[in-house]
Amino acid sequence: MDFLISKAHAASAPQQGGGFEMLIMLLIFGVVFYFMIYRPQAKRVKEHKSLMEALSKGDEVLTQGGIVGKITKVSAEKDFIVVSVSDSVELTVQKAAVSAVLPKGTMKSL
Structure with a gap:
């Protein structure tokens, strides 16, 4: 069964990888995670919070359940x-159930 495994491959010692390459890879993953996942989600949360604070009487809104009122x-x-x-x-x-504030007159056009 020796012919299946190359003797040169089997005889070589495994390469020792440095910890520095792993640290760089983790840092790159952290940066990608921040810019692609965390930052856009934080921006959406901030926009939704300002939307909820700006709600006033007479606004036409769309809820997350699809109700317009x-x-x-x-x-x-x-x-x-x-x-x-x-x-x-x-x-x-x-208030958190409001997903969007609609333009005035939207209910009449429905």
Whole structure:
């Protein structure tokens, strides 16, 4: 069975890799992780937080559940808003459930 394994390959000692190359590789992975994953997510969170703080009465919003409505009441001390879906239907939702503020008149065009 010696003919399957090259004697020169089997006789050579394994190469000792330095720790410096591994350190550089970890540093490169860390930089890639920061710029491709962490930084864009932090930017989205910051934008969503500013969106929630800017909500006011009369804004037309889209919730994460796909409901479009007009804000009728904003609770400052609590994190809830009341959204009017139609003339007789009002829903209480968390501010965090708002995914976008729509332009004025969007509900009329639907």
